[in-house]
Amino acid sequence: MLEPGYVNETTPCPRLTCALARVGDKWSIQIVMQLEAGPVRFNTLKRATVGISQKMLAATLRALERDGFVSRTVYATKPPSVEYALTELGLEMVAPVRALGMWVAAHLDRIERAQARFDKRRS
Numbered sequence: 001m002l003e004p005g006y007v008n009e010t011t012p013c014p015r016l017t018c019a020l021a022r023v024g025d026k027w028s029i030q031i032v033m034q035l036e037a038g039p040v041r042f043n044t045l046k047r048a049t050v051g052i053s054q055k056m057l058a059a060t061l062r063a064l065e066r067d068g069f070v071s072r073t074v075y076a077t078k079p080p081s082v083e084y085a086l087t088e089l090g091l092e093m094v095a096p097v098r099a100l101g102m103w104v105a106a107h108l109d110r111i112e113r114a115q116a117r118f119d120k121r122r123s
Helices: 014-023 026-035 042-048 054-066 088-122
Strands: 070-075 081-086
Touching: 014 026, 026 042, 026 054, 026 070, 026 081, 026 088, 042 054, 042 081, 054 070, 081 088
Parallel strands: none
Antiparallel strands: 070 081
16 A cells, blocks of 8 residues: 555655556557557557557557556458457556546646646746
8 A cells, every 4th residue: 555655765666666657658548548448450549549650559559568458469361460459457447547537637727727827937
């Protein structure tokens, strides 16, 4: 259990920091949410993930697969087709990611006002 102030103790938590970096990554979150609906082929996922390059999509999918969030299935077609899907662990991540997104959406006006106040002080 993380206690308040625990993040100040960085020495014992490099594994946690690494895992949080993956699940909190901009592209990882978008890809996980795209895959929530079911398995998707690479090019479909690329079209649905606005602004991502082919190289970044491939790297992010590889990292998500390595971390156990995404499975990759290759079908023996000509040319081979590849499909990506969330694993059980990936599906378990959807609820907290969605909850965080809903929290941000509910507080977006406050966040943007704070940004404007900060930017005004800095200029």
